[in-house]
Amino acid sequence: MTAQAVAREEVVRAPAWSPAWISQRLQKVLLHVVVIGLTAAWMVPAIALFTSSFRHFEDINSTGWWTALAPPFKFTVDNYAKVLSSGNLGHSIFNSFMISIPATVIPTTIAAFAAYAFAWMKFPGRNYLFLALVALLAVPLQLTFVPVLKTYVSVGLVPQNWGFVGVWLAHAGYGLPFAVYLLANFFRALPSDLFESAEIDGAGTLTVFFRIVLPLSVPAIASLVIFQFLWVWNDLLVALIYVGGTENVAPVTVTLANLSNSLGQGWHLLTAAAFLSMIIPLVVFISLQRYFVRGILAGSVKG
């Protein structure tokens, strides 16, 4: 069959119940079943967590979470009330913000400048530097804990003196290779005529960056912000290493880990706490998701 014939077949529907029609239908149904199935499988833990967080302690211990979805409905918000009042979860959420926001803003800002230089400024060794940067993506971050922490301690960059600065810098470092890589690829795809036109119009390097590159790169930057924010917010390991588990500095992830130790039996409270920690990234994702979808496509297909 020629390519033209295939293209035409997509426009003109095959007659009902013909073999072609049946196979078309089957393909569509199969596709939907697979997509819906995968989505459901991924959603189950979140839904289970969500329903459980509204159930009574006795119910959680005696029956499965799905029984709560059938009558009689016996929901409660006690778990949330207890978690928010008793534990230090509120303060941990504040700490998480204190960590996540600078740990997102710092690498994104640096990456934008660096990516612009990599994409559009000519300097010796540019390609080698970029290659080295991309190679850093492959370094497992666990490998860096000991040397970085030793350095921090020797220069006094510890939470007692500097608060969250240490963890900000650590997250910035871990995030930068990917951030620069993503943005540089996006910037490179911008048409070179724009830069030349701006050059003739009399715009300098910084003007081009702020007035042309940045406004055109909102989708890429938004998706980078989402990636980095989610990663920092959900991170336990880096926070544990550079911030530690002390109550007044611990972010949500660390507090939750501690809770699951101390409340091993009380996981009705744990579910509520866990769901609270999920809400923030969800809000961030949903509010920026239209950029996210465009941003993912940004490198491959120019929009």
Next chain:
Amino acid sequence: MASVTYDHVVKRYTADVTVVKDFNVEIKDKEFMVLVGPSGCGKSTALRMLAGLEQISEGRILIGDRMVNNVAAKDRDIAMVFQSYALYPHMSVYDNMAFPLQMQHMKKSEIDTRVRNASRILGLDNFLKRKPRALSGGQRQRVALGRAIVRSPKVFLLDEPLSNLDAKLRGQTRVELQKLHRDLQTTFIYVTHDQVEAMTMGDRIAIMNAGILQQVGTPGEIYDHPANLFVAGFIGTPTMNFVPASVSDSTAKASGFEVELPKSLPSGKGTLGFRPEAVTDRVAEGSPQFEMKVDVVERLGSDQFLYGQVGGDQVTARVDPRMAVAPGDRVKLGLDTRSMHFFDAESEQALL
């Protein structure tokens, strides 16, 4: 307003790759100069060197009396219209046109006056608030022109500005551009691969091929007196007829006919060239005549072109549109000997 001089300009990318070779042109003040040639001939590179987007490997470029080799693009007092228009997609039409003026830190009121003036000239008044993506191709093209006009530059550079427009719009814009050139009284340098654009718009044309300037002249000069085989074949549609011929004294002998040339040439082999309009059905007394076996007939309404064989050679003829001919026919045609060209076999230079 200024003249532009290319003085022995060379553009080399590596030791072996030279895209512009020893380029010498003087473009007069207020002239409409067209650089034309097939793609890859170096015409765009020549323009981009003038714009300051490419370094000059050798030679000098002058705008007026000032050598601009080491002057930044923004300080050359030029404006360029790109093939892709290169509009800033996130800015409104107004902001696109205001951008170069803002870069000069011009006063807001002055910017406003200039932008409104340009938009009036170009008929963009109703679109000033729109983004480029909400405009048609022709409107975008005019915004790109507007962005150049507001600066009132010394020289306008246009790099294939019409090639993204459809045929009808291209014809209209061609006329508008000439009118604009007349109104602005500024030097225009226009790069195109389209010989029709070159012939219709240029005060003078510079033809390039493979990085080498072939000929500079008015459209008439280039059409009537092509300097070499390349220029003769590049300008004119349908292309000039080329038949191998040998000449002795002032007689040229092709496979199917003989022509008496207006002057005697050194004897030898070469290529005889004559345009399709020199081959007519109006057979004049004393002029050479031959029979053509017609392969293809092209009727354009105002003209009729016959493609066929004369002796062993392919020949195109332009005949009266009312003449009834069908493919396969043999027709008797005459040759107008007033506009014959003869090119040397070795150098391909025009001897006549």
